[in-house]
Amino acid sequence: MTTTTALATQVYQVFIRSTPEAIWEAITKPEFTEKYFHGSRIEITPAGRRSFGPDGEVRGDSPVLEFDPPRKLVHGWQSLYDPELAEEEPSRVTWEIEPQDGGFCKLTVTHDQLEGAPKTAESVLDEGWMMVISGLKTVLETGEPLAG
Amino acid sequence: MAHDDRVFKALADPTRRFLLDRLFARDGRTLTELESDLEMTRFGVMKHLRVLEDAGLVVARRSGREKLHFLNPVPIRLIHDRWIDKYTERQVSALANLKNELEDTA
Numbered sequence: 458m459t460t461t462t463a464l465a466t467q468v469y470q471v472f473i474r475s476t477p478e479a480i481w482e483a484i485t486k487p488e489f490t491e492k493y494f495h496g497s498r499i500e501i502t503p504a505g506r507r508s509f510g511p512d513g514e515v516r517g518d519s520p521v522l523e524f525d526p527p528r529k530l531v532h533g534w535q536s537l538y539d540p541e542l543a544e545e546e547p548s549r550v551t552w553e554i555e556p557q558d559g560g561f562c563k564l565t566v567t568h569d570q571l572e573g574a575p576k577t578a579e580s581v582l583d584e585g586w587m588m589v590i591s592g593l594k595t596v597l598e599t600g601e602p603l604a605g
Numbered sequence: 606m607a608h609d610d611r612v613f614k615a616l617a618d619p620t621r622r623f624l625l626d627r628l629f630a631r632d633g634r635t636l637t638e639l640e641s642d643l644e645m646t647r648f649g650v651m652k653h654l655r656v657l658e659d660a661g662l663v664v665a666r667r668s669g670r671e672k673l674h675f676l677n678p679v680p681i682r683l684i685h686d687r688w689i690d691k692y693t694e695r696q697v698s699a700l701a702n703l704k705n706e707l708e709d710t711a
Binding site for chain 2: 468471563565567587594
């Protein structure tokens with residue numbers, strides 16, 4: 458029962474007042490991701506997921522394992538923005554979009570297979586994914602990025 | 606019921622807060638594990654978990670033959686941003702104003 462196993466799977470869920478199509482766009486198009494994903498320009502196609510920082514540096518380059526718009530997206534994860542994290546084994550991120558009553562969608566983000574990446578698991582835990590997901594919600598519901 | 610209402614309702618019970626603390630200490634637990642921490646029937650624990658799931662505070666995931674329960678911290682974060690940050694910030698700035706005013710007149 459070490460900390461490592463405790464963090465090997467992380468689940469985040471949020472209700473967003475938006476359509477599945479708009480959420481899908483916001484996850485896969487760089488002009489949206491730069492507003493909420495730590496300024497990263499992320500492009501996701503069936504061919505792969507590529508993430509770039511503001512100066513064009515490569516922050517992520519991982520395979521896409523499932524590409525089913527606008528419902529489910531599964532891709533690899535390796536934190537290339539930090540040399541120490543980049544050395545760790547790749548993990549996996551799953552995005553699931555489920556329409557709900559009243560014009561809402563339920564978005565569930567699962568970051569798992571983190572057994573071989575304890576430092577990455579620690580770095581994305583809570584604040585990391587939470588900022589991204591609450592930022593995504595704000596961008597979709599108000600059109601504006603979070604202040605600060 | 607609005608999402609905020611469900612979260613507040615789910616948090617307004619000591620057993621459910623206890624379950625959240627257990628998952629915070631170690632995430633991804635089965636019903637059997639969670640049940641063993643409580644002096645309550647399996648059915649009672651299931652009912653509490655369902656309220657937490659409806660509020661989005663707990664997300665259940667299948668892993669092979671097991672159903673694992675994960676803590677979802679996002680709703681608490683949103684409540685914090687909406688209901689706590691706002692009021693504590695004002696208090697701090699009111700104190701800062703008071704300090705400025707007192708120092709100016711001194």
